[in-house]
Amino acid sequence: MKKLFALLLFTIFFGLKSFACGNAFYTYSKDGKVITPGYRWAFYKFNMNFNPELNVTKLKKLEARLKKEKNYMLLSDYALCLLKLGKAKEAVAVFAELYKHYPNDYKIAANLGTAYEVNGQVDSAMKYIRRDMQLNPNDHEGSEWIHVKVLETKLALQKDPSYLNNHSVLQLTEQQKKDSNVFNQLFIQLEERFPFSPGPNAIMVSLFTDLGDITANIKSVEHARAYYLMAEKYFGGKSPELDKKIKDMEKLINKYEAGQPANPPKSPETGMPANSFGYVSYLQFLDDNTDKHYILNWSKINTNTNSLLAMVDFTMTEEQAKKTTGKQNDGLKLIPEHN
Numbered sequence: 001m002k003k004l005f006a007l008l009l010f011t012i013f014f015g016l017k018s019f020a021c022g023n024a025f026y027t028y029s030k031d032g033k034v035i036t037p038g039y040r041w042a043f044y045k046f047n048m049n050f051n052p053e054l055n056v057t058k059l060k061k062l063e064a065r066l067k068k069e070k071n072y073m074l075l076s077d078y079a080l081c082l083l084k085l086g087k088a089k090e091a092v093a094v095f096a097e098l099y100k101h102y103p104n105d106y107k108i109a110a111n112l113g114t115a116y117e118v119n120g121q122v123d124s125a126m127k128y129i130r131r132d133m134q135l136n137p138n139d140h141e142g143s144e145w146i147h148v149k150v151l152e153t154k155l156a157l158q159k160d161p162s163y164l165n166n167h168s169v170l171q172l173t174e175q176q177k178k179d180s181n182v183f184n185q186l187f188i189q190l191e192e193r194f195p196f197s198p199g200p201n202a203i204m205v206s207l208f209t210d211l212g213d214i215t216a217n218i219k220s221v222e223h224a225r226a227y228y229l230m231a232e233k234y235f236g237g238k239s240p241e242l243d244k245k246i247k248d249m250e251k252l253i254n255k256y257e258a259g260q261p262a263n264p265p266k267s268p269e270t271g272m273p274a275n276s277f278g279y280v281s282y283l284q285f286l287d288d289n290t291d292k293h294y295i296l297n298w299s300k301i302n303t304n305t306n307s308l309l310a311m312v313d314f315t316m317t318e319e320q321a322k323k324t325t326g327k328q329n330d331g332l333k334l335i336p337e338h339n
Contacts, residue, residue, distance in 0.1 A: 032256055226282045
């Protein structure tokens with residue numbers, strides 16, 4: 001209990017230092033180079049859930065607009081909110097019907113593929129994620145190849161439950177493990193997949209191990225250790241290889257911390273000397289972004305597929321739909337495209 005309290009104090013203190021006071025932090029690369037990290041990978045928190053209250057609010061606004069505008073893109077976002085709230089079957093039904101009318105809208109294809117995956121229909125998911133990639137190779141900043149690799153792994157696991165004992169999901173080459181573009185793409189995919197993937201989860205173990213490998217090679221040994229611990233502690237990874245990776249990072253951290261630079265880099269905001277990250281807890285990268293007291297009342301949410309589809313004007317073209325979105329000043333934006 002004392003350890004947990006101390007860890008909580010560390011996390012709060014660390015957060016206050018890095019944000020409220022504007023202090024900068026520096027980290028070490030695998031070869032001992034001192035680096036000032038960027039915000040995205042140094043402080044980013046992975047959402048453990050989709051925040052039900054926020055999604056219910058979005059649903060209410062989307063339905064109100066849908067009744068007026070009859071825009072299929074609004075219904076697509078509505079179905080995506082349903083998916084995030086656990087209504088995969090209903091989401092599949094909506095996206096499948098939308099795809100019949102708009103087979104060249106890559107976001108519909110991507111959403112349908114994701115809904116099929118969450119609903120356990122991996123073969124169908126593969127078909128539509130590949131269609132998404134065909135329509136827009138740059139979707140999600142070109143990272144959908146990782147989504148395909150995940151689906152391929154799920155299919156392999158259906159045939160051989162021990163598949164991941166001898167394979168990784170991505171099968172990255174040593175060159176890819178030093179590629180900043182692969183790092184960014186993997187980060188994007190993990191960001192979106194995380195709330196759908198509570199531990200234990202062998203696929204996420206593999207993906208976070210890869211993230212740790214790349215981070216160790218091109219960014220930070222401190223953060224690499226945290227990602228390895230995410231794989232082990234949060235997603236249930238148990239292997240001598242993973243344990244060795246963690247210990248290797250700890251050896252490097254201890255080595256570099258013992259010889260901290262006499263003139264550490266300065267914060268660009270304050271001009272004050274930056275602090276070393278040192279040991280970073282994997283818990284620091286988890287965010288339970290919901291009110292645990294919130295009760296989801298499905299009786300007040302429209303999940304009837306026929307009712308929802310009846311609100312859409314299917315004579316509206318994709319170009320017409322794009323022109324009519326975003327005109328309402330209600331603070332609600334369509335889920336953005338990833339170009």
